[in-house]
Amino acid sequence: MHPYRTHTCGELRIKDEGQPARLSGWIHRKRDHGNLLFIDLRDSFGLTQCVIDVSSELFSVAEAARPESVLTVTGRVVRRSDDTINRKLPTGEVELTMDEIVVESPAEVLPMQVAGDEDYGEDLRLRYRFLDLRRERMQRNIRLRNGVISSIRRRMSEAGFMEFQTPILTASSPEGARDYLVPSRHHPGAFYALPQAPQQFKQLVMVAGFDKYFQIAPCFRDEDARADRSPGEFYQLDFEMAFVTQDDVFSAIEPVLAGVFEEFSGGMHVKKPPFPRIAYAESMLKYGTDKPDLRNPLEMRDVTDTFRGSNFKIFASMIDGDGKVRVHAIPAPGGGSRAFCDRMNGWAQDQGQPGLGYIFFRDGGGAGPVAKNIGAERTRALRDDLGLVDGDAVFFVCGIPKAFNPFAAAARLKIGAGLELSAVGEFRFCWVVDYPMYEINEETGDIEFSHNPFSMPQGGMEALETEDPLSILAWQYDIVCNGVELSSGAIRNHRPDIMIKAFGIAGYGAEVVEEKFAGLLNAFRYGAPPHGGSAPGIDRMVMLLADEPNIREVIAFPMNQQAQDLLMGAPAAAEPERLKELHLKLSLPKTKKTKDKKI
Numbered sequence: 001m002h003p004y005r006t007h008t009c010g011e012l013r014i015k016d017e018g019q020p021a022r023l024s025g026w027i028h029r030k031r032d033h034g035n036l037l038f039i040d041l042r043d044s045f046g047l048t049q050c051v052i053d054v055s056s057e058l059f060s061v062a063e064a065a066r067p068e069s070v071l072t073v074t075g076r077v078v079r080r081s082d083d084t085i086n087r088k089l090p091t092g093e094v095e096l097t098m099d100e101i102v103v104e105s106p107a108e109v110l111p112m113q114v115a116g117d118e119d120y121g122e123d124l125r126l127r128y129r130f131l132d133l134r135r136e137r138m139q140r141n142i143r144l145r146n147g148v149i150s151s152i153r154r155r156m157s158e159a160g161f162m163e164f165q166t167p168i169l170t171a172s173s174p175e176g177a178r179d180y181l182v183p184s185r186h187h188p189g190a191f192y193a194l195p196q197a198p199q200q201f202k203q204l205v206m207v208a209g210f211d212k213y214f215q216i217a218p219c220f221r222d223e224d225a226r227a228d229r230s231p232g233e234f235y236q237l238d239f240e241m242a243f244v245t246q247d248d249v250f251s252a253i254e255p256v257l258a259g260v261f262e263e264f265s266g267g268m269h270v271k272k273p274p275f276p277r278i279a280y281a282e283s284m285l286k287y288g289t290d291k292p293d294l295r296n297p298l299e300m301r302d303v304t305d306t307f308r309g310s311n312f313k314i315f316a317s318m319i320d321g322d323g324k325v326r327v328h329a330i331p332a333p334g335g336g337s338r339a340f341c342d343r344m345n346g347w348a349q350d351q352g353q354p355g356l357g358y359i360f361f362r363d364g365g366g367a368g369p370v371a372k373n374i375g376a377e378r379t380r381a382l383r384d385d386l387g388l389v390d391g392d393a394v395f396f397v398c399g400i401p402k403a404f405n406p407f408a409a410a411a412r413l414k415i416g417a418g419l420e421l422s423a424v425g426e427f428r429f430c431w432v433v434d435y436p437m438y439e440i441n442e443e444t445g446d447i448e449f450s451h452n453p454f455s456m457p458q459g460g461m462e463a464l465e466t467e468d469p470l471s472i473l474a475w476q477y478d479i480v481c482n483g484v485e486l487s488s489g490a491i492r493n494h495r496p497d498i499m500i501k502a503f504g505i506a507g508y509g510a511e512v513v514e515e516k517f518a519g520l521l522n523a524f525r526y527g528a529p530p531h532g533g534s535a536p537g538i539d540r541m542v543m544l545l546a547d548e549p550n551i552r553e554v555i556a557f558p559m560n561q562q563a564q565d566l567l568m569g570a571p572a573a574a575e576p577e578r579l580k581e582l583h584l585k586l587s588l589p590k591t592k593k594t595k596d597k598k599i
Contacts (some may be wrong), residue, residue, distance in 0.1 A: 004072055010046020013075055014093045021096055022074040023048055024104065026134065029115050034216040037100070041073060041551070044139075048091045052098040055159075058226045061101050068107040068114055068131070075098035080485055122552070125310060127566040141554045144264060145542045149216055150265055152237055152538075161214040161239060166201035168218070173516070178222035194220035197535060199454065200520045202240040202491055206531040207523045212252075214239040216538065220552050222563075227550050228484060233562040236487065240533035246355055246475055246491055249532050250274070257479070257486075257536065261427050264545045268425045275429040275479075283432050284401065288409030290432045293483030295423040296416035300408060301589050303329040303396070306373060306382050308344070312373040315357075317399045327398045328408055331386050332415050335393035336360040340418065341368065344395060347414060353407060359383075360393040370396065386389055415482075427544065434458075435476040438469045438505065449506050451476045455490035456530075459501060464501045479536060481544060489534025496524045 004024040012021060013270075021461050022136040025043035032038075039050045039062060048540040050073050051316050057232050065071060075097035086092030087476040113122045114134045125132040132138055153163070170192040172179045179193040195201075197219045205213045225231040236258075236356035241249060252267035261270045270412035276294070288546040304327045307315040318325045335341070341358045348356035359366040359379060374382075386394060395415065397408045437457050439450035447469050455474040457463050463472050493499045499521065503513045517561060552558040579586065 001074075008045035008046045009041050009043040010090060010092050012048055012094050012096065012521050014079065016077045017079050017094060019077050020074070021077050021115075022072065023050070023096060024072045026114075027065055027069050027071060030065075030067065031384040032063070038095075039065075039073075041096075046090060049080075049086070049089075050098050051095050052101075056098070058098065058101045060539045061103065062098060065103055066107045066109065068134070068512065069103060072102040072104055073098050076323070092581075095404075119338075122560060123566060126552075126558070126560055129361065129567045133556060138553070139317075139548045141542070141548065142556055144546055145556075147266055148260055148542050149538060151260050152256065153216070155259055156214045156237075156239065159212070159214040159252060159256065159595065162210060164202075164205060164210075164213050164215050165197040166195070166205075166217070166373055170201075171196050171519075172340075173200065174383075178218045182221050183582040183584055185393050185582055196221050197236070198238050198598075202238060202533065203454075203494075203520060203528075203531065204523055205243045206240055207526070207528045211242050212239070213557070217535070225559075225561040225563070228543065230539060230551050230555055230558050231561070235538040236535040237538060238535040239455055239532070242529040242531045244491070244530070244532050246433070246477065246532065249491070249534060253479070253534060253536070254429075256364040257429065257541075260541070261481075261545065264543075265427060268427060270493065271426070271428045275431055277431045277433050277435075277521070279434040280432055280436065283436070284405060287327070287403040287483065288401075288407075288412060289483075290435075290478060291483055291485045292430065292432070293413065294428040294430055295426055295482060296413060297330060297421055298412050298416050300330050300412060301386060302330045303327050303385075305379055305383060306332055307374065307398070310374045310378060312357075312370055317396055322400070325398065326398045326401055326534070327396055328401070328404075329382070329386060330395045330397070330408065330412050330415060331388055332393040332395060332419060333388065333390060333421065333554075334419050335415065336362060336391040337393075341393055341395075343418070344411070344415065348407075348411065351407060352409065356411065357396040358393055358396070361388055362392050364390065383497070388415075429479065429481045432478045432480060433476075434473045435478075436470065437472040437474040437502070447506055452490050453486060453503065453506070454492055456493045456498070461495075461498050461501060464498065464505060475532070477534070479534065481541075484540055484544060486540055487534045487536040489532065491530070491532035494524055494528040495529055496521050 001022055004022070006022045009023055009025045023041055025041040027041040028042035028047055030037065030039050035054045037052050037059065040047050041050050054057055073096060076099065077094050077096055080093055080095055094466055107279055112124055112130065112131055113132055117137065133142065157163070169182060169192040173196065179196065180192065182192040184190045184192060198217050199213060202213050215238045218233055218234060220233050223231060239253065241252060254275055259271050278292065280290055283292055285302060286389050288300060304319060305328050308319050310316050315327055317419065337360060341360050344358065345356045357370045359368050359371045361383055365376060367384065371379045382394070388394060395411060397404045397411065435451045437450065437455070438447050441448050451474060455476045458473045458475055476488065477490065478488050479486045493502060500510050500513050504510065539551050539555060543551050546554050548554055557567065559563070564570070
């Protein structure tokens with residue numbers, strides 16, 4: 001007999017009745033019924049109930065073992081009585097007698113319980129992550145993650161993509177976030193950078209003549225945490241293709257994403273390819289965001305002219321005072337009651353807004369202060385233009401769209417949820433396309449890249465030389481699912497002359513471009529194919545499939561919100577000898593010393 005197990009803890013069935021068996025696992029739960037002691041033994045595959053009688057000389061051993069101690073138990077498989085069968089367990093018709101017990105590893109008193117679903121604070125969970133990972137929820141999430149990655153690898157390989165591994169120690173690259181720097185012992189004063197993404201390397205793979213590249217790529221960015229972004233590191237499905245248009249990229253990745261989501265959605269409906277495409281400007285107008293949740297059917301409309309010159313002086317004066325001010329309407333079918341409108345107005349005030357203007361429709365007309373001030377004719381025209389009827393409502397936001405869009409987007413989602421208009425049990429994908437190449441920095445007035453500086457401008461060199469930079473669109477795109485951005489991508493700029501011109505418009509001299517991107521530019525000068533790709537985030541995909549609100553729930557060993565690894569104690573101070581070896585001296589910020597105050 002094997003020294004640890006003949007079966008896993010999820011394997012025994014009624015067909016094994018009467019057979020000897022040996023199991024190894026963790027004590028999940030213990031139940032003392034006086035003359036009988038029951039132990040639920042758990043391993044990676046499941047759970048089996050084990051039983052020992054008080055008359056056994058090993059009873060004291062079983063009784064003394066704490067939860068999460070590791071046992072090896074040998075005995076005989078017996079049928080449970082009809083009234084004790086557990087139909088929720090695959091092993092629930094049988095139990096194992098404990099004729100031999102070996103305590104492989106006793107557990108100390110637990111800082112947190114593994115059995116059950118009690119909610120513990122994040123710091124405790126991350127400090128004892130090895131215990132947290134034993135819990136059913138985390139086991140399920142990490143197994144899901146493994147399945148998703150395995151499925152992606154298979155699907156990408158079947159689609160003709162070749163898997164690569166690109167360098168982790170590389171050069172710093174301005175890609176929108178702070179680099180993690182690694183000092184070089186052999187080159188005093190010089191630093192490697194951990195890659196924010198394999199952006200330049202995957203493009204070099206295309207230049208090297210490989211047609212389709214992919215990688216489950218680790219990426220490192222020194223940025224703050226969010227619910228959908230883990231600080232420090234994350235993983236993405238990084239892929240690139242040669243001799244492709246934007247349509248080719250979409251056609252290649254849509255079946256992979258849809259297939260993975262169908263495989264692991266647990267029966268939820270998945271939007272079939274081809275996915276809808278929404279221009280960036282249209283998305284910002286209709287949804288107030290470039291990450292629209294299409295499960296919500298509500299679309300905003302620009303109704304500025306309805307309020308221009310009206311007697312609703314708050315909006316009218318703002319419109320007259322600044323040509324950038326717009327009024328956007330959020331229709332609310334079925335929301336035509338004062339109670340609902342007042343709740344939305346109160347919610348807006350809770351969000352730090354002065355309120356949320358509204359009209360609700362009844363008896364063939366509009367009601368509320370806004371309707372009263374703009375008059376019956378404008379109210380009627382607004383209702384007809386928006387396709388609303390009695391029993392409906394409409395809400396308004398006014399200001400400069402760039403400033404009010406985050407609130408407008410949140411209000412749209414709040415209205416859709418409050419009126420139960422949003423679809424549930426679905427995954428809806430869309431592409432957001434036609435991003436502007438440049439934007440104005442409101443503080444400095446300078447022209448800056450609005451998205452990815454490595455993208456090909458639509459119209460190429462001619463557009464850069466003849467058009468207003470703010471009117472130029474780029475071959476850039478985002479893939480979005482249920483309001484979560486999974487990735488950004490682009491058809492790349494593979495021409496050195498176009499790249500230097502594009503960076504020049506954003507204020508970067510040719511010498512800066514040559515210095516920062518020497519490797520890429522040099523490669524492009526020896527024949528580069530047109531190419532493009534994207535990089536959907538693995539962590540965010542699993543977060544959606546697991547229906548988890550926080551990305552740390554689908555990562556085995558994440559950092560906390562302060563970018564600390566509480567389990568391993570990172571970051572930590574380095575020994576002076578090590579700093580000397582790396583030619584480093586610390587210049588720490590000064591801390592204010594406070595004196596005790598006597599009261």
